[in-house]
Amino acid sequence: MLSTRHGVRPLAAADLDAFLALTARDPVVNVFADYRARTTNLEPRWLGGEMWGRFDGGELVAACHVGANLVPVGATADDARAFAERALTRGRTVSTIVGPHDAVEALWNGVAASWGRPREARWQQPHLEIAGPPAVEPDPRVRRTTRQDMAELYPACVAMYTEEVGVSPEHGGGAELYRARVTQLMNRGWSFATFDGDRLVFKAEVACASAHAAQIQGVWVAPDRRGEGLAERGMAAVVEMVRAEVAPVVSLYVNEWNEPARRAYARVGFQETARFSTVMF
Incomplete structure (x- = not known):
């Protein structure tokens, strides 16, 4: 069911094509998400968690992998804040938040007050190709x-x-x-x-x-x-x-x-x- 304020819901197999179109916007940066989607078909039992999607006018505009790692996909800072709000409804179940800097920073700012002090934060990691x-x-x-x-x-x-x-x-x-x-x-x-x-x-x-x-x-x-x-x-x-x-x-x-x-x-x-x-x- 969609969040009425932010259009966020768990994705499923029926969303696979839209999700792969999202990862294809930056296929190298998004290789982890692409790989996880193709090997699990976005089925929670294979993901070991969920893949959340954020929608605007029915179109998938951003996503977030929620398993051992919390990984924003194609997310703006506004998208990341919406994912953070959803994450707060379930408590911290992840061991890391990792991904493009701006989205991770916004996600962390959204959950920091409730999730407590991290063991370590590495804010500027060069992504190389x-x-x-x-x-x-x-x-x-x-x-x-x-x-x-x-x-x-x-x-x-x-x-x-x-x-x-x-x-x-x-x-x-x-x-x-x-x-x-x-x-x-x-x-x-x-x-x-x-x-x-x-x-x-x-x-x-x-x-x-x-x-x-x-x-x-x-x-x-x-x-x-x-x-x-x-x-x-x-x-x-x-x-x-x-x-x-x-x-x-x-x-x-x-x-x-x-x-x-x-x-x-x-x-x-x-x-x-x-x-x-x-x-x-």
Whole structure:
């Protein structure tokens, strides 16, 4: 049922075409939402939550993914405030708010008084894209991971997550679920790594993909091997493989303060196209 003030309601399978038309307005920035919609058909049981839509004159003008993450899609600040008002009716069930900066800022301002102080807020995260060949020589050792790599891969994934997020993915009994996610990406052919002998020294994964773009996550270099160019050449190889076999544009977003990573991505040929923000609880 529509909110009489703001025209917000949960979307369903019948709204899929309209939703995909919305994500297509900025298909690289919206790759997560596009991927979630196509793989779940907007069915709540597969989403593990809901996808809200905001309507104007019967037309879908903005949306918001509501699962483990709260992700605004094509939302203006006014749309985000409407989603925030709806979010307040159910309390906080999400672990992060993430997406384009202006919409995340408006969403957060709308719920902050009720949802309490976040664990961390990262307000200016460059969103980067590359749509052509990498500008540096790819590392020929980069390959897709297999189940035989799990003894090296899983600890590297845990180390990356803990370093990036500040909390281990195994905290609170999450090890089984996180291992399943690592395995899922591996089985899809979305997990890439460089090995020096038997030791994993670089890794990255495709988090989500559509016909338009693939978003990279989990870029990590073994701490004692940083500064050797492993990230640059490793990412160059990942870009080549992903563009050839998954999607024509490769994207990611990075913390503003992570200067070494930003320099590495710039050398590979990534260019900033937007700013993201992440509020973590």
